[in-house]
Amino acid sequence: MPTISQRGQMMPPSPIRKLVPFAEAAKKRGTTVYHLNIGQPDIETPEQVLDAVRNSHFKILEYSHSAGNESYRKKLTEYYKRFDIDLTAQQIIVTTGGSEAILFGFMSCLDQGDEIIIPEPFYANYNGFAVAAGVHVVPISSSIETGFALPPIEDFEKVITSKTKAIMICNPNNPTGYLYSQEELEVLKKICLKYNLFLFSDEAYREFCYSGKHFSAMNLEGMDNNVVLMDTISKRYSACGARIGALVTKNQAVLDAAMKFAQARLSPPSFEQLAGEAAVDLPGDYFDEIKAEYQSRRDILVKMLNEIPGVFCPNVGGAFYAMAKLPIDNADRFCQWLLEEFEYEKQTVMLSPGTGFYATPGLGTNEVRLAYVLNREDITKAMIALGKALEVYPGRV
Amino acid sequence: MPTISQRGQMMPPSPIRKLVPFAEAAKKRGTTVYHLNIGQPDIETPEQVLDAVRNSHFKILEYSHSAGNESYRKKLTEYYKRFDIDLTAQQIIVTTGGSEAILFGFMSCLDQGDEIIIPEPFYANYNGFAVAAGVHVVPISSSIETGFALPPIEDFEKVITSKTKAIMICNPNNPTGYLYSQEELEVLKKICLKYNLFLFSDEAYREFCYSGKHFSAMNLEGMDNNVVLMDTISKRYSACGARIGALVTKNQAVLDAAMKFAQARLSPPSFEQLAGEAAVDLPGDYFDEIKAEYQSRRDILVKMLNEIPGVFCPNVGGAFYAMAKLPIDNADRFCQWLLEEFEYEKQTVMLSPGTGFYATPGLGTNEVRLAYVLNREDITKAMIALGKALEVYPGRV
Missing domain, CATH: 3.90.1150.10 (Aspartate Aminotransferase, domain 1)
Structure with missing residues (x-):
């Protein structure tokens, strides 16, 4: 056997x-x-999101573009614009859930044996994608006593090695609910630029901030080649079963690599892309x-x-x-x-x-x-x- | 940078x-x-397949079970029964397209540096999944002169090393259209049992056989622990955009491992599972x-x-x-x-x-x-x- x-x-x-x-x-x-x-x-799930699927009229359930429908990616540029994130449709790859965005990010940026620093506690499935990609997660501990604030810069520097390729955060955080401040993101920027690291930012819960405003890693100046955003519509529109996410970056080499992984799996699900596109047009309130x-x-x-x-x-x-x-x-x-x-x-x-x-x-x-x-x-x-x-x-x- | x-x-x-x-x-x-x-x-795409999605009534687009809806997996056991393949619902993991079934199979059965033998020419995206999984594809050539029949057993034995973990076929074949005979599958069985190898069988085109009857790798006796079937509804029902496939095996250790990869990505798309389930009930003609x-x-x-x-x-x-x-x-x-x-x-x-x-x-x-x-x-x-x-x-x- x-x-x-x-x-x-x-x-x-x-x-x-x-x-x-x-x-x-x-x-x-x-x-x-x-x-x-x-x-x-x-x-x-908002009715108009479900209705976009239910009222569709095509006769053949075809492959979409490997990066997702162009109309949806264009629509997503409008969505991100609301957060002062300026993108072209080519800087967005629609993925099968946020999960696939994480996997494509790991695969495109890290090799077998490379290390990624993640403040713990962290979303447990990052471990799974790390094992799939052969990547080592190096945790640095945040503490319940400080409400799980970002650990001090020295804690990062202590664990950085020649194998370190990226830092990953989830903001606001699953599982802690912690919302990283702009100042904390500036600290991460400093480390990433100093050590030439990618910053992976999982912003699945962007809209759900109760104390303070969300500051996206994509808004960090001078970090266009470092930041890779992993996103999903799952929580935002209570549409977990859609399996529609996005990998977003201005780093062309990462886009080119991620696109090859996207082509290998052909396309994200077609019906649910209609749901994602309709969601961008939900009323402002x-x-x-x-x-x-x-x-x-x-x-x-x-x-x-x-x-x-x-x-x-x-x-x-x-x-x-x-x-x-x-x-x-x-x-x-x-x-x-x-x-x-x-x-x-x-x-x-x-x-x-x-x-x-x-x-x-x-x-x-x-x-x-x-x-x-x-x-x-x-x-x-x-x-x-x-x-x-x-x-x-x-x-x- | x-x-x-x-x-x-x-x-x-x-x-x-x-x-x-x-x-x-x-x-x-x-x-x-x-x-x-x-x-x-x-x-x-058959109307009743699309209508299963369009006439759905749920209010929340929820995650499904990581292995896919139980009702769909039960339905799939009926589908496979038509080909004399006896399965339980637990032996089927619904995947995001056949693509993910291939990736889960590679990830679950092979490690970085392991080898998989595939008769060439073969479906180009196998290369992509091999790179993603860090696996080496070892080709053995089939020839247009013989209509791309299975290469002789000696050709396989010549390339088998201690790193060889699996043989993969696509039957009937993309890109050649070749339909492997039962005799050829028995040859593969002999090699797999002798060298303790997995047999990955991509049977996306099972229904489309014009000269002769399809013989599934799942029908090989004594190969329950070796055969991993990768399947998809994409071509069968002209539903490429559904991204619904399946990994099927009777090897419990492979199922357990693949299930962990499935849990990490949470679930396959919910709407399209309804399409897949409806497709099993299409009329016999x-x-x-x-x-x-x-x-x-x-x-x-x-x-x-x-x-x-x-x-x-x-x-x-x-x-x-x-x-x-x-x-x-x-x-x-x-x-x-x-x-x-x-x-x-x-x-x-x-x-x-x-x-x-x-x-x-x-x-x-x-x-x-x-x-x-x-x-x-x-x-x-x-x-x-x-x-x-x-x-x-x-x-x-």
Whole structure:
């Protein structure tokens, strides 16, 4: 029997999805499970976005251009213009989700054995793309005590080697909700220019900033050849299943390389590009409403978390996640226990163990990530249940 | 300025798409270009396949299961049952096009530096996925004189090393149209079992067999742990833009590894999975009609090609491609010349140079691939124009 690859063995399973069987068992027992573990919003996808697909009229579901439909890429230049990002349609490659933008970025800029610095905790799937591309993730730790602010410049410089090719951030951040300031981005610019590094910026949650304005890496002056933006419509329009993202850069060599990876897989999905194109024309107040909704959820979540004895959750600047420190022995054990052994009024909560978002072993063992993707009533009930759980959890410290 | 990766530099541009600017210029001059260069059929996508998307009713475009909707995977087990392939839904991972099935297969089974043997000429994008995965393609040559039959077993054994992990075929074949016989598959089985190799089988064109019955690698007895099937709905239902494929295997370790790559990219596109699911319920005579259409195109194409002095095209067993040997000095030059300098009654032909499908330098220089994806009238006109072109081409030999 032939054996699978080492890469296939090393590939990390999703830390978010590994508890799913326990959740399914809890539901079979009749327990309501509040899913705060995954970034799948309950917000409806805008009708005009879905209708763009449903009212389409073509007769043949053809390949699109490998970089995505030109009409969509032109439309995206209008979208980015709203954030003072000036682009041509040729500087945008439409990808199959933000996931593929990350993979194309890694593949185009880094070789097997190269290193990428990422402040931890970070989006767990970066690990998966790193393994796929044979790239080493070098974490530098940010701390819940500072609300997960950017680590100091010395921390970056300490780990930079001749193999370092890039720094990656997610802004606002998944899983921490931290919103990087313009000053922090200027620090990253300084490091990238000094050491000749790419800056990968995942800005999936650009519109969801509650305290302060978003400053895009694309707005850093003098960084045109360094910045590669990874983007997606998944969270922005509550359209996770569309699998439509974008790799955006002004670095022509990166575009040329990424384009070859794009050609090999032929094209991104055709129907959903229509959805993405229609989304750019949503009325200006669309985000006002959605943002207000998320902000009110955040306010409840952060407040109720901090009211639970022994819990600490820094206030959150953006996205729709928060990391909280709990008075527990082991986050993996706790999250599983919540599903397997606990219920309060036939309800329990599904959370993501913090460990899955750290690359340094031992970190995140008393932290969890909460996605506030449920309505306020459900969040309230979930927080009450969590409080009760922490009263009786045998591993409480 | 940071430099891109060596992988990004090595990545081959699509040999099929590189002539596009010349075709565009020809069209601007008012010349009709018959596109026999790309596998984008002019056959309409079945209405009930498109309607499954257009008549959908959900409110949130959610992530699907990373392996694809369970209802679709169950439906696919019915589809495969028609070919005597017994599967469970867990043995199918729905992928973003056949492209992603190939990438997941390479990533899950081969490491950086491992080797995969592929009879050439082969589908050019296999090279791209090999570069992405850091894998070396080792070609063994099949010949137009034998109609591109499977090379003898000794040719395989000559190139097998300790690094060899897999053999890959496309059956029926793109670009040659060759349909591998059961006997040839038994030869491959013998080699794979003897040397402990995976057998990757790309069966995108399974339904389009004109001379003889398709024998799937999945039907090889005693090969459950060796065979990995890469599949797609693109050609089958003229739905190239759907980007829906499948990785199918009974090897649990491969499934487990591929599933981790699938989880990292979250899910395949949601709308198009509805299309794929509806397609399984197309009436039984759907393929009779489509196959008859392709067969009649093949008959015209192969006959007219062989009537042109100096041209040889072996008859084609399946898919919708043919390779032809032309009396020319250089296929790349000829294909470009057709677009840049030739026209007959304001028409010309776009073909794919044979060189793009060979890994061995120097092979395919007097061959071209023709995709018979146009209607009979257009194919007839294209063949007349090609005949005229060969009369006046300055590099005729």
